[in-house]
Amino acid sequence: MSAQGRAGILIVDDTPFNIELLEGFLCQAYNVDTATCGEKALDIVGTSPPDLVILDIVMPGMDGFEVCRRLKADERTADIPVIFITALDDVAAEARGLELGAIDFITKPFNPAVVRARVANHIALREAARLREDVERIMRHDLKSPLTTVLSLPQLMLMDGNLTPPQRDMLQRIEDAGYTLLAMTNLSTTLFRMERDVYELRPEKMDLAAVARKVLTGFAETAEMRGIGLRLLVDGRDDGPSIPWMGEELLCHSMLANLVGNALDASPRREDVLVSLGARPEGGVRIDIVNRGDVAPELQGRFFEKYATAGKARGTGLGTYSARLIARAHGGDIEMKCGAGTVEVSVFLPA
Template identity: 60%
Template sequence: MSDKPTVLAVDDTPENLHILMDLLKDDYAILAAKDGEKGLKLARSKDPDIILLDVMMPGMDGYEVINRLKAEEKTKDIPVIFVTSLNEAGDETKGLALGAIDYITKPFNPDIVKARVRNHLELREAVRVREDVERIMRHDLKSPLTSVISLPQLILMSGEYDEHVKSMLARIEDAGYTLLSMVNMSTALFKMERGTYSFVPESMDMAAVVRKVFIGHEDTAQMRGIELVLEIEGTPAGPEQEFTVSAEELLCYSMLANLVGNAVDACPKGGDVRVSLQRMEGAVQISVRNPGEVPEDIKSRFFAKYATSGKDRGTGLGTYSAKLIAKAHGGSISMESVDGEVVVAVTIPQP
């Protein structure tokens, strides 16, 4: 079996197939199909690393082929480069909208063909390596993090401790949750950007997640005289009051940690940061409120990637990741100023 990457060329013109095979045969294993149906069968059975797909073919054209490729789990991630003699921008736009990663025009320029295939295969391999490394890191880090999270509760069960010790143990547990969330989110956000994240909701207590997030920001809030308040259905929540929703707990923790952290940073001294949980028809809404102001230079790009203002060490990924997480839940996120408050609201549909 060849160790070379596999290129599948699909074109109804034999001459074009021969040209592509001659150009690429030294560096790649080549598969060839003379129509869309055969191309689909080879894609399903041989799992090529990249597909060069002619747009204009009798019967099933390239647009229909890529539609079917992207609709099937086994073939949806195979990169497709369209091969066409069409030069109109509208045709390129249509192909890219369907999921093609690039275009090669006929007559073929040998250097361009080789460069495009090589560059996209190298990019795909880089993505694979990144995912493998992050998968290994997640596996190797989760075992010690499980101990960090579980041991504080075991210690508390083993004896009586004063409130100071209980508080320190709670912070250790919260730090463990924060690290676990970061480990899981490293790959999750990448998959959300690509639209390949598999969302698996579960029944969870959103109020408990908010309380854990508050513990992580407690020190900063106390130093600045900021009160952290949890509200459920418009009234202050009791210490054990629950708010059960269908969602992914670690994603919600990461989202709220970012939104509450931003609110604490923006809140003036002596103010309060409130997280409100409320049920709506067919959904729940999570609102994070603070009396601060959003800088003018960031209002229009509040949820954009790398958007930050006035933070020396800010990454500009907090609100962007919150947007991706809301979208992964099938929901939405918004920011507005209401009665002197900045309100970031996340709506999550419920079954």
């Protein structure tokens, strides 16, 4: 959006008459730039990104499909909406354009009212998404300062050698809750970028076993209140070794917290939830979360889909969905098996 409050539109078409028509439809409401070939369009987007691109498919040299593919492959331009224009009345061409990431399709000859309405709708959606991101960015910034205090003060207090074991346990729980809040604060925009396949992972050396212990510590009180046992095994042992791995610790914390939280919600009282970590024979790490509950038949085939939920009054259907996004962002995957009164969710992470 320009300083004057007008959105920028880039029209790309190799036919000057088409450009004149579209520019005439839109110039009163938007700042319009034009290009007659794919290469020029990419140059313009690279130097002055528009708010929306109207892109012809059939052009000599680089066609519209390739221009769209390059825009969506670049993290800096992937979120720019693309509307394809074409004279082709071809379902296959439309499907291909949408698969490449285009958000709409306009067929020649142009209807001025349709062009204006579709452009206005997508500009409004883009501005709404920007507003949401701005609000989330401000919230993350404002929350990090008090969260830093929540994380640092327990660490300083734990240095006191006169604390009793219960006091140390309470301080550790405060610190773990702080890490959970920090992970949640960072997660929303990260998941959005993962959905768009534009998230850039920044792995660092970490200990998966230590992350799992933090997660279970955070749920210990909830499990106790519900009469549910919560147990962690590392390489088959309660006091198992560390599990060194390269990944993003906060993301892994969020992934495990979602899965363990779901397992606790599904577990009957006086039963156990078991979390097991260990090396895979073929390399990498496997994490299993097992509970003695069940999965509704209508949910079994959609367990990791967005908004898929059943039987939970406050369920959003986002916990397992985000867990799968995080596992796949790390190059791994996740699956669920259920039967005979047992639900097992397994996360497979690469070496």
